[in-house]
Amino acid sequence: xxxxxxxxxxxxxxxxxxxxxxxxxxxxxxxxxxxxxxxxxxxxxxxxxxxxxxxxxxxxxxxxxxxxxxxxxxxxxxxxxxxxxxxxxxxxxxxxxxxxxxxxxxxxxxxxxxxxxxxxxxxxxxxxxxxxxxxxxxxxxxxxxxxxxxxxxxxxxxxxxxxxxxxxxxxxxxxxxxxxxxxxxxxxxxxxxxxxxxxxxxxxxxxxxxxxxxx
Ligand code: URA
Numbered sequence: 001x002x003x004x005x006x007x008x009x010x011x012x013x014x015x016x017x018x019x020x021x022x023x024x025x026x027x028x029x030x031x032x033x034x035x036x037x038x039x040x041x042x043x044x045x046x047x048x049x050x051x052x053x054x055x056x057x058x059x060x061x062x063x064x065x066x067x068x069x070x071x072x073x074x075x076x077x078x079x080x081x082x083x084x085x086x087x088x089x090x091x092x093x094x095x096x097x098x099x100x101x102x103x104x105x106x107x108x109x110x111x112x113x114x115x116x117x118x119x120x121x122x123x124x125x126x127x128x129x130x131x132x133x134x135x136x137x138x139x140x141x142x143x144x145x146x147x148x149x150x151x152x153x154x155x156x157x158x159x160x161x162x163x164x165x166x167x168x169x170x171x172x173x174x175x176x177x178x179x180x181x182x183x184x185x186x187x188x189x190x191x192x193x194x195x196x197x198x199x200x201x202x203x204x205x206x207x208x209x210x211x212x213x214x215x
Pocket of ligand 1: 082137200201203204205206207
């Protein structure tokens with residue numbers, strides 16, 4: 001039976017950046033830059049099991065054995081809109097990853113997630129997929145996104161989130177309790193709870209608004 005793996009990245013540099021990110025006085029340009037830096041640190045942990053293949057290289061001194069990223073390359077899937085703010089930080093670490101987009105919106109009243117746009121490879125069989133979504137709140141969006149990738153054949157899925165609420169983690173664990181495929185959640189912090197509006201407490205507010213302004 002499947003078990004969702006949760007990895008809370010605990011590093012003082014990450015905690016520092018996260019604390020500034022949470023501060024309501026942090027403006028959008030700083031918020032965007034910090035988000036990229038945080039994602040690069042999270043991605044470093046999240047890609048620990050990325051597929052590699054052995055190769056031989058010739059240094060100026062001798063032949064040696066090394067490893068390079070395997071093909072097909074991993075697929076990075078930012079969830080629009082807020083996940084877009086995480087893309088640059090991820091591709092800085094894996095510049096050759098393919099990028100697919102998934103547009104999901106959650107109804108503010110029912111908190112149900114639905115897909116409004118997608119641009120992804122038709123067949124994700126055998127591809128390692130990295131979902132980018134800054135806030136794991138109710139879990140609705142992430143569950144819908146994982147199911148969407150499953151439908152396209154993906155079986156190895158890692159979600160990278162900046163913050164997670166216990167309710168969201170529990171919902172994802174419940175939704176995929178009987179799934180064989182490995183699912184990993186890598187997050188910068190596990191917060192206290194959700195409030196009645198579905199916001200993470202203490203959280204950082206609306207990630208999309210803080211990245212891109214209220215539109
Ligand atoms: N989405 C956000 O942007 N913030 C939250 O706190 C919860 C969901």
